[in-house]
Amino acid sequence: MIAVLKGGVSDEQRENLCRWFESIGLSCHVSKGEFHTIIGLIGDVSKVDIEMLESLSIIERVTRISDPFKKANRKFHEEPTIVDVGGRKFGGGNFQIIAGPCSVESEEQIITVARAVKASGATLLRGGAFKPRTSPYAFQGLHGEGIKLLLEAKKDTGLPVVSEIMNINDLDLFADVDVLQVGARNMQNFDLLKELGHCDKPILLKRGLANTLKELLMSAEYIMAGGNENVMLCERGIRTFETYTRNTLDVSAVPVLHEYTHLPVIVDPSHSTGYARYVSSTALASTAAGADGLIIEVHNDPAHALCDGAQSLTPEQFDGLAKKIARVREAIA
Amino acid sequence: MIAVLKGGVSDEQRENLCRWFESIGLSCHVSKGEFHTIIGLIGDVSKVDIEMLESLSIIERVTRISDPFKKANRKFHEEPTIVDVGGRKFGGGNFQIIAGPCSVESEEQIITVARAVKASGATLLRGGAFKPRTSPYAFQGLHGEGIKLLLEAKKDTGLPVVSEIMNINDLDLFADVDVLQVGARNMQNFDLLKELGHCDKPILLKRGLANTLKELLMSAEYIMAGGNENVMLCERGIRTFETYTRNTLDVSAVPVLHEYTHLPVIVDPSHSTGYARYVSSTALASTAAGADGLIIEVHNDPAHALCDGAQSLTPEQFDGLAKKIARVREAIA
Amino acid sequence: MIAVLKGGVSDEQRENLCRWFESIGLSCHVSKGEFHTIIGLIGDVSKVDIEMLESLSIIERVTRISDPFKKANRKFHEEPTIVDVGGRKFGGGNFQIIAGPCSVESEEQIITVARAVKASGATLLRGGAFKPRTSPYAFQGLHGEGIKLLLEAKKDTGLPVVSEIMNINDLDLFADVDVLQVGARNMQNFDLLKELGHCDKPILLKRGLANTLKELLMSAEYIMAGGNENVMLCERGIRTFETYTRNTLDVSAVPVLHEYTHLPVIVDPSHSTGYARYVSSTALASTAAGADGLIIEVHNDPAHALCDGAQSLTPEQFDGLAKKIARVREAIA
């Protein structure tokens, strides 16, 4: 870490600053230039609060040379991490499609969808039982009953299941769920992350709507610091000024994350744009960008055919898409 | 709520859609134009998922006429809500300054700061015991011990205290804290909001870094729907592309919120920009914009004088600022 | 266009409003509901200033049903526009790669790069002579001399050339340039757009850093309204809060633009992220998303090999990428 002092800082001020750095275990390497003095900090700077430093009146700028995340960092772990969910592998050249409905609604619904997506090539099943909703008056999921139905579908099809957990007090309910999903709104619910660091299940960590990739990696670090290194990162669209789509898919997150971390990178094309009619294009784009997996909403509801236009695909649309995804995978191999 | 259908939608499709609306308790008023058909929906539309509707392939656009929040809505509650914290009133022309350190660090620190800010005119004391930190390796607060020290300062000065709660399982620790703060990162931690709806303390709800004011009002609605209507809203800077400040203070949030809701509106100028040197200007600006209160970081740490430049003011700076705030309050009266 | 009136609006106010609408040539269809009155406006609403209307104190909300752009609108022109540049076709299933250096620097440089990219499969040559630079002290391009060198390379290789125009007074210099590029910073330089509407060359219109896709279409409309319908739209990354990349590539712009307009859609993966090491992934992603072409920076500078890491690829890297692009084109066919 390098701290550049402002012009006009006195020797005494500089020495005070260095003494403080030394008091927290760092050593200082001072280099005086014509206009500025630079302090190089050596030691474990991960505990230094860069924002606090930068706001000191005697400091011009602070540059962190090393990344603040360690366990998630590719520099210290060059080989890609392969997350294995009941034999389905993500990362290191392995690619899986997670598919299923937004919410688990009924036994018939979840089993029908599960069978359909399995037949088209999905290798894991998703389904929400606890739904984070902006409005307190909106449907919030079937909760424990939803998990039970999801597990029925797992039993029926053999597909491992992924579902979102919002509250650490619900952990017992998820005992047989294969992958625990942390939703975008909880990406910085640090108490939840810490708790998940102590469990032994793979975690699918979604990027927050307005969080940087560095913050996503820091949240992964929270889980990994607790001992659970089976973390998959998920890009799901960020908040921008654009209004033709619900969110903006940051497809470059795929190569960027692959550079900075060894963890697998998944993309959720359904939430990224919010419209089913853009899911195919963005799913193919994410595949071509090198994603290690996709998580796609598929809905089968003949009685309410009008929902077909939502952000979920029909099983037929999903089937066509899955074939194209396979071809794009080959094209970039 | 108005749904505009796309051109070319068949009568059958339209009728199916209306039947579905009717099945969820709404009545439809269809009006056919030259190019488009418009369906006016009458009834309790608060449960309708506008995003789902908008993504239907037969729908061009959906316009919500009524706001999705009810209890927080000024339309149904014209009089401003006055939140009373041990005699200190916020809203309806009443104005308070909450001041204190970012984190509670020691008994001496919190009591020294508490006495100083009280002498300068602060009427409530803030102090963090549970700190949400981006890095798992950073100092996370003194937890229960911090709350204890904060309560010592309350006893010493008589100032009611405000502190952030991150985890519903910690609620007991906050039994004697006067105002529970929900931090920006937890603004959409819906399980936490629901739980706070069942307690009887005033809540200081901070706007998320990338949340709209409508979403802030929906989160207030979560708390109010549970029965707790003592909610104060807090603007604390939003995430933008600008880099000279940590966040961008959205000062127009003050008049906008006063238009849409009857709840008091507080501004946090310390976190809004992230630098102490901008706190005075933005505190005065927020006061002039009509805020019902301010929450300001004040730090007293003679041993580490170098921290003076951070986002906290010294007691002396705070004293000067408090005098100017009072003058601006008079100027706009 | 639908205007929803606020509750409590008097009959007189409503009638005044309707009279005003009628004075500008629209007819009103009033529909009174229990809580709100809705006015449907029929006629040519393209001249109505929706922002002005929305800010009237008696109006709750205004919804535009029809898009404000006409000539660029796919609704009125279902067939994709095919832009033909000296036999190289963009759109309607046709795909081209435009490649070349950021700036034209010397005859040797531009001819070497031109021959290399042609050999690898590029079908048009790009090269900047007028460079928009944030700093007045930075190199601003070779201007007329740069155009001359670019035309030498055109003569040598037969590749049609693309170059950016910043000032309408420079138009004569571009007489033999095949495609005029409007840069992101000039996307709303309306006087430039109007002038380009009167010339007969294809225009490559880049999206502004913080412009919505609707605004991009409105800027295309400026050019088309003047008579020049040979417009290609170019996504080149937008400004967000993310800092690991210079800009954020909005890859969903490809399917969204294809839905709203018949114009070809090009992607610039070089500027989208700002780093050469992310160009391949994002170029492949854009191709998989269905782009009608790519514009890629390629730099050949053996003397300053250190620049290889910038946002330009080497000819060798470009060659490998071009092969993969062709395979992805086949995979999604």
Place this chain on the structure above:
Amino acid sequence: MIAVLKGGVSDEQRENLCRWFESIGLSCHVSKGEFHTIIGLIGDVSKVDIEMLESLSIIERVTRISDPFKKANRKFHEEPTIVDVGGRKFGGGNFQIIAGPCSVESEEQIITVARAVKASGATLLRGGAFKPRTSPYAFQGLHGEGIKLLLEAKKDTGLPVVSEIMNINDLDLFADVDVLQVGARNMQNFDLLKELGHCDKPILLKRGLANTLKELLMSAEYIMAGGNENVMLCERGIRTFETYTRNTLDVSAVPVLHEYTHLPVIVDPSHSTGYARYVSSTALASTAAGADGLIIEVHNDPAHALCDGAQSLTPEQFDGLAKKIARVREAIA
């Protein structure tokens, strides 16, 4: 400027890099650490392209110590610049209110408004003759005729006038206009800025919708580098995700710009939020934040009273606001 090299960079690569720096006139000061090598660059770094450097594969990070703007920089010009427009002074403790209609529409309109705002305390008159409009079909101003009418109002009231220039070819028409305004969309129209650098009139430079304050200062530098140092900066709202306001007023731009530059800082509260009902709060906030002036839209149109709700105030509303502004000025003195 400091360049931090990546770990693993060879001596040869480092020496090549240093040779290149030296070839552009900089001297290098190399400091090898345990993990990283740091190169301090001494000399005129204003011509160094930091983005190019940062993207080199051997470079970890680049930190600019000195700002890229010189003439606008407060470090080299501590005293505030006072811009004098016919005796009305901006900056250095001087404060002016510029008021008038969005567009000049008729002689009667502009003279009526001019007299009214003068009576209420405005000291300069604004009025648009060339209007940048998103749609080519919208009213674009009265052009030369509008300037003529504005000058009539100047003659009638003695108020100096401010109007927007969009095209350098129109400069002659503005011969008697006192202040030339550069609109947000043209903030990076560098050819226009350069030309204005050669004229001798004060320039009101508006911040672009999505431009950082540093970019605003660089655009001021373009004008000043040409010799015209009479530049006033104008904050007018930036583009964010918030939708209850048209733009988000960045009120902290006032203290930030005062720190970095000696140029006067104006705020436009009318465009900042887009709604007349928020103009008073934000005008007072900007005044309290320390702005050197305000530019406010005032509209007098008895025949179309319905426009009162737009982003323009009535003369009566303006009169009340001007009184409060004066009181806030005193409160912060």
